[in-house]
Amino acid sequence: MNDEKKEIVIIDRGHGSATLNDVAQAAGVSPATVSRCLNAPDVVRPAKRKRVFKAIEELSYVPHGAARALASRRxxxxxxxxxxxxxxxxxxxxxxxxxxxxxxxxxxxxxxxxxxxxxxxxxxxxxxxxxxxxxxxxxxxxxxxxxxxxxxxxxxxxxxxxxxxxxxxxxxxxDNLEAAARLTRYLLDLGHRRFAMISGHFINNDRAMARFRGVESTLRERGLDLPPERVLERRFGVDEGREAFRLLMSMPEPPSAVICGADPFAYGAIFESLDLGVRIPGDVSVTGFDDMWPASQITPSLTSVQTPxxxxxxxxxxxxxxxxxxxxxxxxxxxxxxxxxxxxxxxxxxx
Amino acid sequence: MNDEKKEIVIIDRGHGSATLNDVAQAAGVSPATVSRCLNAPDVVRPAKRKRVFKAIEELSYVPHGAARALASRRxxxxxxxxxxxxxxxxxxxxxxxxxxxxxxxxxxxxxxxxxxxxxxxxxxxxxxxxxxxxxxxxxxxxxxxxxxxxxxxxxxxxxxxxxxxxxxxxxxxxDNLEAAARLTRYLLDLGHRRFAMISGHFINNDRAMARFRGVESTLRERGLDLPPERVLERRFGVDEGREAFRLLMSMPEPPSAVICGADPFAYGAIFESLDLGVRIPGDVSVTGFDDMWPASQITPSLTSVQTPxxxxxxxxxxxxxxxxxxxxxxxxxxxxxxxxxxxxxxxxxxx
DNA sequence: AGTGTAAAAGAAAGCGCTTTCATTTTTGAT
DNA sequence: ATCAAAAATGAAAGCGCTTTCTTTTACACT
The missing domain is CATH 3.40.50.2300 (Response regulator)
Incomplete structure (x- = not known):
């Protein structure tokens, strides 16, 4: 007999929605077969499979995730x-x-x-x-x-x-460390020797820490150091960047390059530079990290590390x-x- | 007898993790009681409850969500x-x-x-x-x-x-419409009469549509209209805002107020105004919508609607x-x- | 102590599916 | 046609929990 032609009998359970068993009944197959149609379709004969999917369609059957998960353990x-x-x-x-x-x-x-x-x-x-x-x-x-x-x-x-x-x-x-190191080398090549960094808090944040260490170790390789008072840990944010930049610029010997551990700090620095009358990059170079969209739109546009x-x-x-x-x-x-x-x-x- | 003192016997099933049944055995109670400890703790006597939680702790028992879901139907x-x-x-x-x-x-x-x-x-x-x-x-x-x-x-x-x-x-x-209407009234009160709008695409986006209608209906109430060529639908983005703003400013009779359906358009307008030599708000007023963080940082800072x-x-x-x-x-x-x-x-x- | 009532605990039946194992059907080589 | 092997299907046993119903225990009051 032609399986495909068998009629599909719809049972309306009234309450709730159709179960796999309902589908099996409607299609005239065993529950196991319906399950297989769902999980390994090509192991069931096309004619039967077709009937099953028709029943699924007619009953608007949606598999029950929890039951599935419980039985299959995923x-x-x-x-x-x-x-x-x-x-x-x-x-x-x-x-x-x-x-x-x-x-x-x-x-x-x-x-x-x-x-x-x-x-x-x-x-x-x-x-x-x-x-x-x-x-x-x-x-x-x-x-x-x-x-x-x-x-x-x-x-x-x-x-x-x-x-x-x-x-x-x-x-x-x-590699956060290497990315920061590369950035630092780029600044060194531009002739910078007095550095400062505005960073996210190191605690519980190995990314921030790695970026810092990338900067620090690269400087040390060239015989330069990054004294603690030139490393400002702040909450991520533009306002925090402004404040930190202002602080750095008020130092007796302000840095010639400010490396920001995240873009928002750098945006803050750039905004604050206007108020301060500090020219970027004329007086001081500023870099970001992450390359968020404002980096390319802001004036001056921001040198940054694009994170993938x-x-x-x-x-x-x-x-x-x-x-x-x-x-x-x-x-x-x-x-x-x-x-x-x-x-x-x-x-x-x-x- | 003192329930609390009963010893907890740990069964190591080796493979996999502890089940509610294991907890029940360890605590010397029925599975039902463990279940109750989890779902309605105050229905089980404190001493017993304590023992159960101790067993849960010792076995590092974590309930099995799928089983739970299947049985409880949530x-x-x-x-x-x-x-x-x-x-x-x-x-x-x-x-x-x-x-x-x-x-x-x-x-x-x-x-x-x-x-x-x-x-x-x-x-x-x-x-x-x-x-x-x-x-x-x-x-x-x-x-x-x-x-x-x-x-x-x-x-x-x-x-x-x-x-x-x-x-x-x-x-x-x-209420997107009302928020846009209020913004429009504010601009009208400033004396603006020639409006333009940069909006997200209306299709499949009732929020954008409502904002547009809020602007348009408010203008119509005051006898003004917003001709289609002054309503630019664009993908959300700063660059799109720049392009649209440039287009509007090149019109024979440029608008005196540009309402942006989203902040990024307005940032683009502000950036572009620098290139164009158009003064904001001197020559044209610009508004945003959503009040993202750059709104307060950008120059000029952006009038916008703060969305909650x-x-x-x-x-x-x-x-x-x-x-x-x-x-x-x-x-x-x-x-x-x-x-x-x-x-x-x-x-x-x-x- | 003794009783009645309420609170607490247990037994057991599923929840809706997957999967193993056994059975039936199909296939392809003879 | 025939038979062995392979493929397809079905039967049934759970997966780990909740929840109803029943039994047991605790408690308050004479």
């Missing part, structure tokens, strides 16, 4: 915890990440730690309890309990926004998806950054 | 779909939303529709399949199938970023959580916006 959810969700850097990465995992049939679950390690630990716990199959976290510095928990639960994970971490954790990101946010998101997704599909995959390679030279940097004034 | 997940995740407006709302729902023990699941209704429909389907208990969507214009799906599944939902919608959908947001992103997130969360807990709750009230007057607007030049 939720098809991937978790991501960011220090903040209100941030165009992480936003760019999140957008790319979500797109990639969704394309593979996964759902993205997010949480914000608000830059608080204790909160991050709670988030991890919650996400694990929600059942995520894999996880990505920003940077490497956090409660050890986090690493222990994901190890014990055997959850594939990858740290992002950095390219390597102590302890051999897999990472998808770029989308690439990070895509790399994270590819790595985790590969892991989840059981593939043997090497840890991601470091992603390149680009130094974008614009008008905020120039030769050092002759001393 | 996932404790809330879904949110945004046109983009890489956007500080939605980012601010998302951050607040995530914080609120997490505090209530819920997990936030996100998706990006990339401003594409078809993609949004897929997203909704996926999220529903993931099992979200509630959902929030940006604006009101979308595939009707979306509304039908969430109605059929009886999923509590709320539209955000707007304050009302045809069809009686609950909304958490502000965090409040929207909080309102969405409160409304959905109330719905989920079965409370009778009225639809959210519109949230107020604030017109922030700065230096980019001034009296119209005497004609």
């Amino acid at each position: 939720t098809r959810m991937i978790g991501a915890i960011f220090p903040s969700l209100d941030n165009t850097l992480f936003g760019g990465m999140m957008e790319a990440l979500q797109g990639e995992v969704a394309a593979a049939g996964y759902t993205l679950v997010v949480a914000s730690s608000a830059y608080d390690p204790a909160q991050e630990l709670k988030d991890v716990r919650n996400l694990i309890s929600s059942g995520i199959d894999a996880l990505t976290l920003v940077g490497a510095s956090r409660e050890l309990a986090v690493y222990e928990m994901i190890r014990r639960k055997r959850i594939p994970y990858v740290l992002n926004w950095i390219s390597k971490a102590e302890g051999g954790h897999p990472c998808a990101g770029f 946010r989308r690439e990070i998101g895509i790399t994270v997704a590819k790595y985790l998806l590969a892991k989840l599909s059981g593939q043997l995959i090497a840890d991601p390679r470091p992603i390149e950054t680009r130094l974008v030279v614009r008008d905020s940097t120039g030769p050092a004034k002759h001393a | 996932t404790r997940m809330i879904g949110a779909i945004f046109p983009s995740l890489d956007n500080t407006l939605f980012g601010g709302m998302m951050e607040a939303l995530q914080g609120e729902v997490a505090a209530a023990g819920y997990t936030l699941v996100v998706a990006s529709s990339a401003y594409d209704p078809a993609q949004e429909l897929k997203d909704v389907r996926n999220l529903i399949s993931s099992g979200i208990d509630a959902l929030t969507l940006v604006g009101a214009s979308r595939e009707l199938a979306v509304y039908e799906m969430i109605r059929r599944k009886r999923i509590p939902y709320v539209l955000n970023w707007i304050s009302k919608a045809e069809g009686g959908h609950p909304c958490a947001g502000f 992103r965090r409040e929207i997130g909080i309102t969405v969360a409160k409304y959905l959580l109330a719905k989920l807990s079965g409370q009778l709750i009225a639809d959210p009230r519109p949230i107020e916006t604030r017109l922030v007057v700065r230096d980019s607007t001034g009296p119209a030049k005497h004609a």
Whole structure:
């Protein structure tokens, strides 16, 4: 008999929505077959498969994720915890990440730690309890309990926004230290010798720390030093950048180059320079980091390091998806950054 | 006998992690009691409860979300779909939303529709399949199938970023039309009569449309009109703002006030005015919308409408959580916006 | 102590799916 | 046609929890 022609009997259970069993009945097959149509279509004969999908359509059947997860022991959810969700850097990465995992049939679950390690630990716990199959976290510095928990639960994970971490954790990101070092070398080549840095707080932020160390070690290689009073740790923000820049410029021997650990500080410096009557780059060169959109629009336009946010998101997704599909995959390679030279940097004034 | 003293026997199942049953055994109670400790602690006697929590601690027990969801028919997940995740407006709302729902023990699941209704429909389907208990969507214009799906599944939902919608959908947001109207009245009071607008594309974007209509209807009330050639629809972006502004200023009778439907357009206008030698607000007044951070930093600082992103997130969360807990709750009230007057607007030049 | 009532605890039946194992059907070589 | 091997299907046992219903225990009052 021609399977395809069999009639589909619709049962209206009234309340709630159709289950896989309903579909099976309507299509006149066993539940197992319906399940297979969903998970491994090519193992079921075309005629039957067609009938099943017709029934699915007619009943507007939507699989029940929790039941699926419980039976198959995978939720098809991937978790991501960011220090903040209100941030165009992480936003760019999140957008790319979500797109990639969704394309593979996964759902993205997010949480914000608000830059608080204790909160991050709670988030991890919650996400694990929600059942995520894999996880990505920003940077490497956090409660050890986090690493222990994901190890014990055997959850594939990858740290992002950095390219390597102590302890051999897999990472998808770029080398913050090297990027900062390159920037520093560029400024040294322009003849600068008196440096200052405006940085995010180092605590709980290995990215900020790495950028600082990249600057510092490069200077030391050339026999220069970066005294602590010339390293200003601030909350990220334009106003903080203004204040710090003003402070630096009021020093007896102001720096000839101010390296900002993040773009907003540099925007602040540029805005403040107008009030101060300091010329950039005439009197002092200023650099940013991350290359957000105002960098190219502001006057003077800002020399900055372009960070590969989308690439990070895509790399994270590819790595985790590969892991989840059981593939043997090497840890991601470091992603390149680009130094974008614009008008905020120039030769050092002759001393 | 003293319950609290009973010893806790740890069973190591080796593989995988502890289940609720393991906890029950370790604590010497029934699984039902452990479940109650988790879901309604005060219904179990303190001594016993203590023992259970001790066992939970010792076994590092983490509840299995999917099993929980399957049995209780709620996932404790809330879904949110945004046109983009890489956007500080939605980012601010998302951050607040995530914080609120997490505090209530819920997990936030996100998706990006990339401003594409078809993609949004897929997203909704996926999220529903993931099992979200509630959902929030940006604006009101979308595939009707979306509304039908969430109605059929009886999923509590709320539209955000707007304050009302045809069809009686609950909304958490502000009145885009009225905010734009107020801004327009302010400019009219400054003596402006020749207006232009740079707007986001209207298609699939009821917020942009409402802002336009707010401007247009207010002008019409005063007997003025806003001819189509003075309404420029552009993709959101600074460069697009520059180009549009240049175009407007090259008209035979350039406008004396340019209303931008979003801040980035206005930043572009301000940047371009420097190249053009047009003075703001001397020659032309410019306004933004959303009041992003550059508004207060740029020169001239930008008059803009401050949109309550965090409040929207909080309102969405409160409304959905109330719905989920079965409370009778009225639809959210519109949230107020604030017109922030700065230096980019001034009296119209005497004609 | 003894009783009645309310509170606490337990037993057991699923929630909707996947997956193993057994059975049936199909295929292809003879 | 025939048979062995392979492919397709079905039956049924859970996945780890919640929740209803029932039984047990605690408590207040004579």
